[in-house]
Amino acid sequence: MSRRHSVNRPPTPDVRDDDEDDRPKEPTLLEIVNIKLIESGEKERLMELVRERLVECGWKDEMRALCRAFIKKNGRENVTVDDLVRAITPKGRASIPDSVKAELLQKIRTFLVSVAH
Template sequence: MADLQERKIKDAQMRATINQKLVETGERERLKELLRTRLVECGWRDQLKAHCKDIVQQKGLEHVTVDDLVAEITPKGRALVPDNVKKELLQRIRTFLSQQSNI
């Protein structure tokens, strides 16, 4: 049990270190912009926008909060991201990490 807890702590520390490097180098913003572009190109944004409209029409504008909407569309939004977009971002992150000597 202690090994599992130690592993979780090390994983969290590694994620924090990687995120810090991504932020410091500006790569995080470049990746976010790439993701935005790819999601628009594949129609993801339009699909999610249509899904939001459907939810609001079903429930009525006065019965939907932003938090409700986010909770409902988040799983669908994640599921709709094409695999090729996920793979491209993962490859970019791997390339970035391979270029970092101090991680």
């Protein structure tokens, strides 16, 4: 249920838990790693590596074919980008080759070791 805001007053803030205070939250380990990857430029290099590997193994062509089949089945006028994303994403994630995942994981581990020292 969405809350409608009055035109005459600002929205009422959400009720806070008693446990909360005004101190900033500590970033999680995942957030810290992500920040380090971005700051170093390594995240973009890894993204490019994954793109290359997915093209090389035919994954990108496979996803393109799945999209075309979905559009043909449902009719071009009846398909939105959101429909495509919902239909193809689970298949796309499940079909990424283990070798690509393993290579990416190894590159991330190597990066973490290099920044830890």
